[in-house]
Amino acid sequence: MSFRGLGMRRLLGLSAALATVAALLIALERRSPDLDPVSFGSGPSAFGVYAPKGTGAWTAHSGGFTTCLTRPGQAVITGAELIDAQGVLDSRFVVRRVTGAAHEGGAVPIYSATGVPEKEAGHATGVRVEPAVGAAVARECPSSSEPDAPFTELMVVLTTGEGGATVRKARVEYTFDGEAFETELDWTFRLCGRSESDEECGEGVP
Numbered sequence: 001m002s003f004r005g006l007g008m009r010r011l012l013g014l015s016a017a018l019a020t021v022a023a024l025l026i027a028l029e030r031r032s033p034d035l036d037p038v039s040f041g042s043g044p045s046a047f048g049v050y051a052p053k054g055t056g057a058w059t060a061h062s063g064g065f066t067t068c069l070t071r072p073g074q075a076v077i078t079g080a081e082l083i084d085a086q087g088v089l090d091s092r093f094v095v096r097r098v099t100g101a102a103h104e105g106g107a108v109p110i111y112s113a114t115g116v117p118e119k120e121a122g123h124a125t126g127v128r129v130e131p132a133v134g135a136a137v138a139r140e141c142p143s144s145s146e147p148d149a150p151f152t153e154l155m156v157v158l159t160t161g162e163g164g165a166t167v168r169k170a171r172v173e174y175t176f177d178g179e180a181f182e183t184e185l186d187w188t189f190r191l192c193g194r195s196e197s198d199e200e201c202g203e204g205v206p
Contacts, residue, residue: 036183037176038075039086039141040154041066048113048190057161058062058088061120062189063096063155064111068141069176075137079173080154083184087165087191088158093132093172094118097152102126104148110155112189117155129155158191165191 017108041064049060069075082092096117102124110121118129124160132154142149154172158165167189173182 030068035070036181037070037073038137038181038183039066039068039070039181040172040185042066046188046190046199048192048199049056049112049114050192050201051162051164051194052114053194057159058114058161058191059116059157059159060112060168060191061094061110061115061117061155062112062187063153064109065154066109067095067137067152067154067187068139069137069168070138070141072140073177075174075176077132077135077137077154077172077174078180079171080132080156081171082156082167082169083171084169085165085167087160087163088167089161090159092157093159093170094129095132095135095152095153096121096155097128097130098150099126100148100150103151109151109153116157132172154185156189158189160191162193164193170189 001110023100024149047062051058053185077095082088082091094117096110107124107127108118121127121129135152137152139150140154142151156167156170168186170185171182172185173180175181190201
């Protein structure tokens, strides 16, 4: 084999390696939360709620993940699941849509509350709660000059027993203009027993 042929083979091999590295870098860049086409906002950091009076299973919800597009297009949520949770008997994800008029009238993101959002936070004029899977995200993220812009928040609804529950992470899958993405949401949501003293829930209630 000539030196020229050997050099050409090495050049082709180097080109293939560089192409592979470039593809990996593009894939990593695409998965960066800063560049994902859907933003879920900063979300809550740590919140908790105490069980209502009485015993047995009870339900609470946590939201605050304001969902919007970072660039023009359309996204559809295709899946959502808890991936770090203890004590949860049942869970589901919903989106709560709030119009600009309802926002201006006092409707705000809900970080933690007992009950189900359809009853507690979805019956007011200009507010709608629907299942997260299949929900479209078509509105771009508002600027700071739009304090009363419409918003959509992702919420998780949990049912637990007397022992309470803890959630620390969830995964959301969606498509954007036909391409699949996923992101993880990190926060702490505690469902506490009434007499339990807890950092997120407080000192306990009688």
